[in-house]
Amino acid sequence: MPSPFHSASFEQLALPLLPSLYSHAFWLSRNHADAEDLVQEAISKALRAFDSFQSGTNFKAWIFRILRNTFLTSRTGIAASRTVFLEDRSDLPDTIDANPTPEEHLIRLDNQAAINRALDDLHPDLREVLLLCDVEELKYKDIALVLDVPIGTVMSRISRARRTLHQQLKLQLGESL
Amino acid sequence: MTQPQVNGHLRQDQISAFIDGELSHSEATEIQQHLADCHSCALRVLSATQLKTATARAAQRFSAPPEALARLTAQLRPQEPKKTARIYSFRSVAWAAMAAALVLAASLIGWRQTRQANTLSAELLDHHLATLSSGASPEVISTDRHTVKPWFQGKLPFSFNLPDALPADTTLKGGDLAYLNGQPAALLLFTIHKHEVSVFLTQRSASPMVTVLPGTQSGFAIRHATTHELRIIAVSDVNPADLEVLVSALVEAQTPR
Ligand SMILES: [Zn+2]
Numbered sequence: 434m435p436s437p438f439h440s441a442s443f444e445q446l447a448l449p450l451l452p453s454l455y456s457h458a459f460w461l462s463r464n465h466a467d468a469e470d471l472v473q474e475a476i477s478k479a480l481r482a483f484d485s486f487q488s489g490t491n492f493k494a495w496i497f498r499i500l501r502n503t504f505l506t507s508r509t510g511i512a513a514s515r516t517v518f519l520e521d522r523s524d525l526p527d528t529i530d531a532n533p534t535p536e537e538h539l540i541r542l543d544n545q546a547a548i549n550r551a552l553d554d555l556h557p558d559l560r561e562v563l564l565l566c567d568v569e570e571l572k573y574k575d576i577a578l579v580l581d582v583p584i585g586t587v588m589s590r591i592s593r594a595r596r597t598l599h600q601q602l603k604l605q606l607g608e609s610l
Numbered sequence: 611m612t613q614p615q616v617n618g619h620l621r622q623d624q625i626s627a628f629i630d631g632e633l634s635h636s637e638a639t640e641i642q643q644h645l646a647d648c649h650s651c652a653l654r655v656l657s658a659t660q661l662k663t664a665t666a667r668a669a670q671r672f673s674a675p676p677e678a679l680a681r682l683t684a685q686l687r688p689q690e691p692k693k694t695a696r697i698y699s700f701r702s703v704a705w706a707a708m709a710a711a712l713v714l715a716a717s718l719i720g721w722r723q724t725r726q727a728n729t730l731s732a733e734l735l736d737h738h739l740a741t742l743s744s745g746a747s748p749e750v751i752s753t754d755r756h757t758v759k760p761w762f763q764g765k766l767p768f769s770f771n772l773p774d775a776l777p778a779d780t781t782l783k784g785g786d787l788a789y790l791n792g793q794p795a796a797l798l799l800f801t802i803h804k805h806e807v808s809v810f811l812t813q814r815s816a817s818p819m820v821t822v823l824p825g826t827q828s829g830f831a832i833r834h835a836t837t838h839e840l841r842i843i844a845v846s847d848v849n850p851a852d853l854e855v856l857v858s859a860l861v862e863a864q865t866p867r
Binding site for chain 2 (some may be wrong): 441444447448451452455459460465466468469471472473476477481540545548550551552562564566568572588589591592595596598
């Protein structure tokens with residue numbers, strides 16, 4: 434299928450993504466100055482590599498992948514990678530109650546502060562995949578491309594991220610509805 | 611995705627894939643069939659949808675400061691000579707589709723940026739544009755209100771009425787289920803003077819937050835009304851007065867007689 438971005442310039446493709454790139458870079462680095470540097474560097478790299486961008490593929494996934502790799506090789510990225518490595522335990526059976534009750538699954542989501550905290554506390558690897566899915570609205574196959582992992586890993590991480598958030602919220606807010 | 615479900619219930623990863631729109635039509639249908647019969651899993655889906663929305667809201671706390679965005683934009687702008695993507699040749703028919711895709715992408719992006727200010731209207735427009743762009747047929751395709759209305763029965767925690775007669779040059783095209791603002795909604799598709807209209811009906815009592823909706827955004831009119839039981843929201847690029855007439859007709863139809 435031909436790309437809808439036929440002969441679109443790099444600028445046309447990248448400009449609308451700046452706010453997204455910035456906020457994602459902020460979540461990776463947790464720092465405004467670093468976020469701006471990361472986006473700036475990622476843009477330079479992407480521009481230099483633009484000839485290798487395959488027309489017809491997802492530009493957003495492509496440039497987010499460059500942003501991520503830029504982060505991983507940055508000072509903060511290297512420091513962050515020293516934190517505990519996350520095992521992808523997709524081989525483990527999905528835990529689910531024999532008979533899930535409504536009480537088990539409904540939590541109060543009107544407490545935004547609690548949700549903010551739970552997201553802050555989430556393991557960076559889990560948070561990253563969730564942000565690409567829920568905020569950037571990338572498809573699983575594109576997230577797999579950004580993170581350079583198999584699609585099955587994307588699925589199990591998303592599922593695990595949501596389960597963790599859910600449990601965190603339950604702890605924070607108590608079991609009461 | 612098609613492995614047997616645990617204990618007859620949906621697995622967590624199935625629920626995730628379902629709410630993320632990652633399932634094929636047949637897989638999604640299978641899940642919807644289970645949801646129609648299983649209150650517990652329907653609640654889990656609802657809860658997961660709410661969590662997804664809440665996550666997006668929590669993540670959008672940190673947006674780019676305007677100065678940083680201005681610097682980054684300046685970095686992008688002076689590109690000499692302009693680098694362009696590889697050129698392919700295609701038939702002229704494809705051009706129209708491309709132009710439409712670009713316009714759509716641009717308006718979606720515009721909307722994403724105002725999302726923090728107005729999550730609900732962004733969600734509405736996303737839904738509306740998704741309906742326009744996917745070209746997919748609604749779940750129930752009918753111009754007959756006697757077919758459309760019963761289709762929703764048992765699928766939603768509320769019911770609604772459709773007007774006996776629609777305003778001039780207004781046609782009912784069909785309906786679908788939607789989640790809006792984390793709530794189950796009936797999505798009704800109409801055309802007014804050939805303009806596509808999406809109308810969302812949700813339960814009023816379940817509305818946790820009523821966001822103030824703008825009258826018009828990016829060329830799309832949004833009209834909002836409430837009845838005793840329902841919240842009715844319409845979005846379209848038709849002229850706002852015509853949209854208002856349709857909303858009034860829908861409000862009128864809810865009044866017991
Ligand atoms: Zn079930």
